[in-house]
Amino acid sequence: MATAVKVDENAKSRLEELQAEIRIQTGSSVTQQELLTRLIDDAYESREAVIDSFRESRVPLSDGEKETMQRGRFSSGVETGEEDIDEILYG
Template identity: 75%
Template sequence: MTTAVKVHEDAKSRLEELQAEIRLQTGRSVTQQELLTRLIDDAYESRDEVIDSFRKSAVPLSEEEKAAMRRDRYHSGVETDESDIDDVLYG
């Protein structure tokens, strides 16, 4: 069973480019249906990344978010310089 899905012209164009690139590099012709099925299968395997890509961007922060970050900061009383950070990160 197939169902029609509307896509923007630029997405359709990129799908066609990818389809052509597959044909050029593999010598195998694939239908757009096969290609979309493969892309969906791959996206399903990494669905957390796909879902995260639709979350509201954290940058730039709103003034309220900046204020919350400043409120939650604390001073440990220890001076830290770049070499200290490098030691912690890289051993």
């Protein structure tokens, strides 16, 4: 059973370009339905990456978030070098 899915013009155009490239490079014609099914199957296999792509980005920080982080900083008066950090982290 086929169901209609609405996509914007840009996505439709890119789907058609991919469909044409498959035909040129492989000599095989695929329908847009076959292509979408393959893309969905591939995305399902790497679904964590797909899910992560919809998460709200936290980088770069907003100006307000930067200010909040800086308010909590203070100087201990001790110089800390890379060797010190390595010693603390790795013993």
